[in-house]
Amino acid sequence: MYLQKYKNDIVSAKKFLATCDTKTKNTALEFVAKALEEDKHIIISENAKDVAAGKENNMSKALLDRLYLDEGRIDGMIKSIYDVIGLEDPVGKSTFVNTLENGLRLIKISVPLGAIAVVYEARPNVTLDSFVLTFKSSNAVLLRGSSNSMKSNIAIENAIKKGLGNAGIPESVIHLVKDTDRGIIDEILTANDVVDLVIPRGGKNLIERVVKNATVPTIKTGEGNNHMYIDKDYDKEMAVKLFKNAKLQRVGVCNAIEKLLLHKDIAEEILPILFQETSAYLEFRTDDVSHAILPNTTLIKEDEWSIEYLDYIIGVKVVTDVDEAIEHINTYGTMHSECIVTNSYRNALKFQDQVDAAAVYVNASTRFTDGGMFGLGAEIGISTQKMHARGPVGLENLVSEKYIIFGDGQIR
Template identity: 40%
Template sequence: MTKNTDIKAMMTDIGVRAKAASAILAYATPDQKQQALNLAADAIWDQRDRIIDANALDMDFGRAKGLSDAMMDRLMLDQDRIRGIAEALRAVAAQDDPVGAVLADWDRPTGLNIKRVRTPLGVIGVIYESRPNVTADAGALCLKAGNAVILRGGSESFHSSGAIHACLQAGLRAANLPTDAVQLVPTRDRAAVGELLTMVEYVDVIVPRGGKGLVGRVQSDARVPVFAHLEGICHVYVDAAADVEKTRAVVLNAKTRRTGICGSAECLLIDRAFYAEHGAPFITDLINAGVEVRGDQTLQEIEGVVAAGPDDFGCEYLDMIIAAKIVDGLGDAIAHLQEYSSNHTDCIMTENADVAAEFFQKVDSAILMHNASTQFADGGEFGMGAEIGIATGKMHARGPVGTEQLTSFKYIVTGDGTTRA
């Protein structure tokens, strides 16, 4: 077994090398970073058979660990998903380089010119579970934004992440950039996470991407600033003025497209007036699709709906389960969201523009949807190429964290022998 002293020494070495690499990346050219990412995408596609073989080892590990079907789906890689990983790398490569972008430019009466300019954050630690594609997404986004990154994947994705990481380093090497710019912690030992969370000398920000347990530990133990993404308790509110067929399509997609992602709908709120006029055909659709619907007393009138317990509202199932309840109008729906939403993604289905506007104004979630599936809560779908996670806090970054959110800024002040009176 690896000793804690060995883990500390290993993590310190990783931190030192990441810090040195970040200093080089800060002035790497846009062409170099683009080349590194495109070559990494080439390597991932060329090595797809090797990545799938590595993933098979992880799938065996996950089955032995007793992972749920939804978690196994998050873990699984096939040729189509590997193609998607490569395409995401190319999409990030093609984006405008954020580093050096002028955010504001103004002159002062003193004769000074002041510019606010994007700069890299430095070194980012990313701690994640299960999904091996995060290895590529996080590595690509951090690199594009001029940051070095230390990746600590979950024990379930150990082999898959290692194979993908090797491709990222191949791209860096071919573009004449330091391979230490993207490092993967080479152990499943949880002591490595504890070290990473306290490496204030080397790490500028931590991004956790995983379940409540992981994120809670990171927020509790970290001495490094954290971009928080706690849970995806996503709601769909069906307003009195909702279109029935649009709602049926959106609700079914929001829950069943992929149940194991943080944008999956976990709770339905149905306006009483809508239910009185139209019923809830989308609930029958969900039941027919194999979803267990846990409803309040009114909704238990629908065949197949089971009784919701006290813990069902405010639960992130990440499975073929959804909670549902009747609410008395928008105000009641908003009150429910204030109590149970995780401020990740919430949706309103309505044809009333004024009601939608009020929902947008009064609901304080990172992403708000109108007549659109919560499954669109994804940086790739936002045009960011990929995302490092969905930040649900309110400091610095909120919503999908892409390249721009992985930068800070500095002020460039220019005078001409200017002195202050």
């Protein structure tokens, strides 16, 4: 069994981190940031090999975009380290204090979870984000990335361990699984004696596999079948700007929109404009009503309403009002990020109250659903479940709590 070989190292790392103070952690993260800067050229070189292999294996443009690293993206990763350094340590905070009638004094404090496993696809930035957030929250991290990004992941892990070594921190606080045997994933999912939480980062199949097979607690980071609804009373210029950003800035990410809903009274006005602005690189798949407006487009299939394209494709539906839009979103959406474009305060309130999603936007792009954008420094995933975390999962979601009770001989 793979994990049994490393169990003692992981347990030892958990014990070390449980007593690691904020200054020590922040100093170590500074060393990691410097090591990434020093090894930037190595990471880019190794990533280029992964990207070349991805192209040979006909990986989609969207997945290649997630896999790709350049100097600018690595600079962004380094910046996220300093952002997390600047955040309050989530460990050791008193969240509840009470003195009972019998004199017992109760204090509830935040504590690390222990060891967090992250199972992810071809997203090398997840290697760093996961380490930074788990380390700052005093958790050991077990990483199982995709074989498609293995060279990139190893280069990033090497830089992390270089920084940790310079700071005098044991390397066992991070463990990257380099064996590509998929059976190891199932082992991780049931390793209750080693792993305290599993977080999947990837597509629908990976997430469903983890949630279905795990006996270890999980945070379901969902796919993003996100919608933009343009209401009857709307700002045309704003709608065009938001649509182009929410769909096209990066099509392969989970906070991009996949479906466009249009109020019936404005569909004939706005849809041709959106088509003219974007159809050179965006495929429109339309329902019967919108197809009559754009007859040269492809009719959408029924099963596509629940699909996350992660591509230059948008599904379009015309609805009678905001109520039908909400019903459609709650039926087919993935509870990730949903948007309404409207000048109606009443409809905005109805939409934000009734749409069941982790992030609901009024007149803003869904592309902001991101730990960095939300001021969390980084994220370890975007949760679409309601317990134990929802939305971008940051430091505050990577700790548990325990009660400390002080007495002077009280009995019950």
